[in-house]
Amino acid sequence: MNAVEIDCVTKTFGKAVVAVDDLSLAVPAGTVYGFIGPNGSGKTTTLRMIMNILYPDRGSIRVFGAELHGACTDRIGYMPEERGLYKKMKVRELLEFYGGLKRNGNVRGEVSRWLERLDLTDWANKKVEVLSKGMSQKVQFIATVVAGPDLVILDEPFTGLDPVNTDVIREAVLEFQSAGTTVIFSTHDMGMAEKMCDFIFMIFKGRKVLDGTLESIQSEYGSDTIRVRAENGAGKITDIEGVERINNYGRYQELRVAGDRDPHDILSTIMARTRVTSFEITKPSLHDIFVRIAGEEAREVCNV
Amino acid sequence: MSKLWKVALREYKATVRTKGFIIGLVLAPILMGGGAIGMALFKDRVDTRDRRVAVIDRSGLLAEVLVRAANDRNSQVVIDRESGEKLRPAYLIEIVEPHETARDSQLLQLSEQVRRGQLHAILEIGEGVLHPRKHRETAVIAYYGANPALDEVRQWVGRPLNEELRRLRLVGAGIDPTTIPDAFDWIYPESLGLVSADPETGEIADADRSTELQALLLPLIPVMLMFLMIMMGASPLLQAVTEEKSQRIAEVMLGSVKPFQFMMGKLVGGVGVSLTAAAVYVVGGVLFVRHLELGEYIPYGILPWFFAFMVTAVFMYGALGAALGSACNDATEAQSMALPSMLPVMIPMFVMMPMVMNPESAFAIGLSLFPLFTPILMLLRQGTPSGIPLWQPWIGLFLVALTAILFVWAGSRIFRVGILMQGTPPKLGNIVRWAVRG
Structure with a gap:
């Protein structure tokens, strides 16, 4: 059973901008699906179309097997990229309002449970406008999940969160998964996507460029990467024949080996120049794959 | 409780609970009637220098x-x-x-x-x-x-x-x-209404004395109240919608409610606000006037019309404001839209005097049947001592209700597109295109 099925969907804005171009995608129920892609590549438009906030020009979108025409979707919790909270309302009041819109009956107990879990109980009767950015992000997260949706869509849930809160949200997401909830989230944090997602989907200029498990994506690229740590690494590891690209991470370097070269030869060349303290011949990281696809323009947005 | 009512209840509470609303409730009549009260208070405070x-x-x-x-x-x-x-x-x-x-x-x-x-x-x-x-x-x-x-x-x-x-x-x-000491005495002609007979006893009652108060001031009071209620219930929607759009609240809301429910909820909330304020003013006003023993001047017959026109007017002007608000991107744009959106309420206020003088002229009838002006002008004409034929307010109310439905329909189409359209300026062409294409 697929939670979401996107079938040949195209969405244009005006005449010139094709935000999503002939996209097809299936999100199996109970999985965590990561949406990656450079800014402006169509992630948010796709998420909004799943939410039925935007309508596709062509193609169809089915959520839990049904097409949602003009109906809003109480089984989905949606957290947009930018925070949308009524600033003058009190935290608890706001959460009960948002929760009540999705679910009939009392959400008070759920609200209390989530406030406690995200360490916001002391702020329950404060107005939203006094919250810090991280706190309002957490409030927004609660608003998304408080009604107990079957599908949770999170647009960049981790931006602006400190490591402690990132972990809290990450654990909550994984807990949803184990409870059978489907989670779709978009992120620029490739490490987070690698760690959390069952499936990764990459959209670039409105088109699907990657879709599958991390392993299947990486295996498409083969073991063409050498991760090496050496004395004076950055200075010594330059201009090596057979290396297409070097990513310098400071304490170690990542080398992409040309298809027709043997990584062992490259390693020998490096060892002849300097003292290698550790090395690993590995599959390319998601970050590297992202950069390979999106090129120069994407590098700024995925500084991992 | 349906989503529409939940949205409406939130809107209503968000307005009525604020200090601004309570202060406004007290201040508005003081400001409007302030001139008269002030003059009455300071009437005797004349400059006594020779x-x-x-x-x-x-x-x-x-x-x-x-x-x-x-x-x-x-x-x-x-x-x-x-x-x-x-x-x-x-x-x-x-x-x-x-x-x-x-x-x-x-x-x-x-x-x-x-x-x-x-x-x-x-x-x-x-x-x-x-x-x-x-x-x-x-x-x-x-x-x-x-x-x-x-x-x-x-x-x-x-x-x-x-x-x-x-x-x-x-x-x-x-x-x-x-x-001949009374050679130059002057007798003023008194203004009196028409004589009528009691339908049951057949007794002929004395004609009512008609004063300038009755002819000029009384028709104005319900109209001023109507103006105030529109200002309280409908006008804030423009800025509120723009604010929800720029703060991305709209996007969260549209994940839970349909655009029509969202907009309609806001309108119903606005109607609730103006009904609350109107109830306070009408009950307070009637008690106050009775206390002054001027109860005979209270136009009870107009009150149902007042409420009917008020509710439809808040829907009509509110839908207009919400649609325009959804097309704006920030407070500055919303500010520049505020005047054009309020023109349909302001224009009738400027033609009030000729209307009161000649409530039955073709000009008055025509203008008061134009739906955007009806809530204020029809009510004004109904308040004049001579009154107007009953078919006119009925037709007026029907047209206003029809316009309100049209505005809500078109407004929700504009709203649905506009509320997510960031960075597109609120040009008339865009707004019309959104309304037509949805």
Whole structure:
């Protein structure tokens, strides 16, 4: 059973901008699906179309097997990229309002449970406008999940969160998964996507460029990467024949080996120049794959 | 509870619970009626400094009379007999001999004295005032002052001068005025409504006395209240929607409610706000007026129409405001939209006076049946003493309801597109395209 099925969907804005171009995608129920892609590549438009906030020009979108025409979707919790909270309302009041819109009956107990879990109980009767950015992000997260949706869509849930809160949200997401909830989230944090997602989907200029498990994506690229740590690494590891690209991470370097070269030869060349303290011949990281696809323009947005 | 009602309830609470609403509820009538109340309070607080007026009497007939009349007045109304307090200014008449050759320079010299504050004004009485038909050129009474049009002394001098002139004309005709003391008494025609018979007893009742209060002020009160209610219930929607759009609240909301439910919820909330405020004013107003024992002036018959027009008006103007608000991107754009969106409410306020004077003219009927103006103008015409045929408010209400439905429909289409459209300026072309295409 697929939670979401996107079938040949195209969405244009005006005449010139094709935000999503002939996209097809299936999100199996109970999985965590990561949406990656450079800014402006169509992630948010796709998420909004799943939410039925935007309508596709062509193609169809089915959520839990049904097409949602003009109906809003109480089984989905949606957290947009930018925070949308009524600033003058009190935290608890706001959460009960948002929760009540999705679910009939009392959400008070759920609200209390989530406030406690995200360490916001002391702020329950404060107005939203006094919250810090991280706190309002957490409030927004609660608003998304408080009604107990079957599908949770999170647009960049981790931006602006400190490591402690990132972990809290990450654990909550994984807990949803184990409870059978489907989670779709978009992120620029490739490490987070690698760690959390069952499936990764990459959209670039409105088109699907990657879709599958991390392993299947990486295996498409083969073991063409050498991760090496050496004395004076950055200075010594330059201009090596057979290396297409070097990513310098400071304490170690990542080398992409040309298809027709043997990584062992490259390693020998490096060892002849300097003292290698550790090395690993590995599959390319998601970050590297992202950069390979999106090129120069994407590098700024995925500084991992 | 449906989502629409949940949205409406939130909107209602968000407005009614604020201090601004409660303060506004108290302040609005004070500001609107403030002028009248202020004038009533300060009516007796007049400037009691004496008014020194120079009189140049070229006829030689009136100066002395004026001095006597001023003295009579001063002895009667200036000092309160019981408290000894000075209530009004005394009028002090100074007779100035007319300069035969240099009239202009004499006037200039006296004007300078007025400017320096030594005199209040100059009264110049022409030579031919006794027989104006014979001496048209010189039958003039001229009053020179710093602010002559609104001058109380100018308003006062007319009567004693003319009474004396009439007396002199009778004497000139050989009649002793004391033999006909009521020769110049004036009887004002009273304004009365039409006589009607009691349908049960057949008894003919006295006609109601019709006053200016009834003819001018009474029709205005429900209209002012309507204006206030539209300002409270409908106008804030424009800014509120823009705010929800720019703060991305709309996107969260649209994940839970349909655009139509969202907008309609806001409108219902707005109607709730204006019903609350109107109830406070109407109940408060009726109790207050009854307390003043003026209960007969309360137009109970208009109240149901007032509420019917108010509810439809808030839907109509509110949908207009919400649609425009969804097309704006920030507070500045919303600000520049505020005036055009309020024009349909402002224009009727400017044509109120001609409407009250002639409520049954074709102009009045036509304009009051134009749905955007109906809630205010129809109500105004209904409040006039003569009233209007009953079919007119019914047709008006029907058209307003129809327009409100059309606006809500088109507005929700604009709203749905506009609310997510960041960075597109609110041009008329865009708005119309969104309404047509959805």
